[in-house]
Amino acid sequence: MNDKFVIGIDLGGTNIKGALLDLDGGIIEKREIPTLANAGPEAVAGRIAGMITELEAAVRDTGKSVAGVGIGVPGQPERSTGEVIFAPNLYWRNVPLVKYLRRYTGLPVFLENDANVAALGEQWRGAGQGSANMVMVTIGTGIGGGIVLDGRLYTGSNGAAGELGHAVIEPAGPQCSCGRRGCLETLTSATAMVRMAREALDRGVKTELSKEENLEARDIIMAAQAGDRLALDIVEKAAYYLGIGLGNIINILNPDTIVIGGGVSRAGELLFEPLCRNARANCLDCAGSIVRIVPAQLGNDAGFVGAAKLVLQDNTKKCII
Template structure:
């Protein structure tokens, strides 16, 4: 009998869902709107209703489903499936795993969304099933996932892999976590734009000044586009953020000793404009033997990484 895995990726705007075979083929994938505020407690019902409808469409019986693997933003207690805190959803100590299990009658596995994305990339993406991998997501924030000896590292209370909240400047910019100088304040799309705008007045000939005049703001994409044109300000900013990020990755690599370092998220669309200076910075700081055993690559699954990782979380537990 054909068996299936359900993958769920809960985001602040949409929830991505997928039905995936045990071999890794996406049978179907779709999105539903994420309810927020005082309606966010309806999310488990919305997920199961959406999955149930697709089961009917594809004539999948419940006994063909091995389980549901879901990634959620925020701090996740993986052993219990409780979301300790998800600020954007308004969840505090929310029993997502238990609620989904009661609704579906299926095994349910919950992890942080960045961890789920790392699992997905490692299964069917750029990771190539590496035993030891560091995944970094550069978007509005900075997320991370660490795989060691083939297993995602969650930690005592779900906080392992929070790469974005490594302190890189003890007196740096304030972070949403309440502390200062986190990697997220520097290497995220938001951080790159902030740093550029702070320095822009010192570079009267920068094309980024013209962009700001036209659009009212400068984005991380603008910075990398200008970097490709050898703009002086953009070059300074890219060198700065890749230097800090390369240092952070070198410290993580000292502990994990990964064979693969996978970089994803919106900022990674800059590709070589990001990867080349980042890898150079990493090599400056990392132990030579660690450098010898590791390689950098851009994530390849895009928005599918979360649902694929959720499915793989089920596969790991059930097969």
């Protein structure tokens, strides 16, 4: 067992991050290069393959070997064929990524959605370590989710599980990119917080926040930490809606841990106090009594750490190691 390693790759719209890890999830080598998505899928696959070859070289001379590669993609994967069906940030449709990478590297390659691998990474080596049933919610431009049940990633009947951002919380709420109204994503994401701030600014609410074009969620969090009333109200409102979403998740899945990731999670107690309060107010006591709601720990490493775990998760069935 100890002469094997795994490689995890986190393919993003801007950067490709990757690492060589030991079978306990310890990071041996890390790499990061620009994606250069404009060059097209085959060129991007070539860059990933180059990174894999470099990472593999770190163990090749020692007589040890790499058991496989896991890769998280920002879109919809088809696990059975190894294709990326749709990845809007990369302008990809039906890209046979696994086939490309197998041809270049000769290694087994496992494909998964990026929010799912982030959840698996946090469960393996981050804030969800030791957790059997864990849900991760990532608050960014949108809201991503991943579910780990009985220690394994749960992806549902056709891979669509974990889309927590599109749970409808307020049926008459703001329009969502998915075509519905009042999805969690429209009420709690960084984008939603900025929208709430702009609406208040347009109403003439007194605040330290400026009307500048480049207003970001981090500005709202910083203003809230400095005691700005409007910014505090926005964080409280985001926590209120997210609390309803988490309450539903707690009732349905009875997780022991919920990990909150993404830039907004760095707001600390300002977010977590109202979030935990609202989540507990919206679930049954029995399920609510056991769950911990905690910030993510791995930051940008979560994607490639979880991607690497895919190799071990699948191999428990296929017994390659």
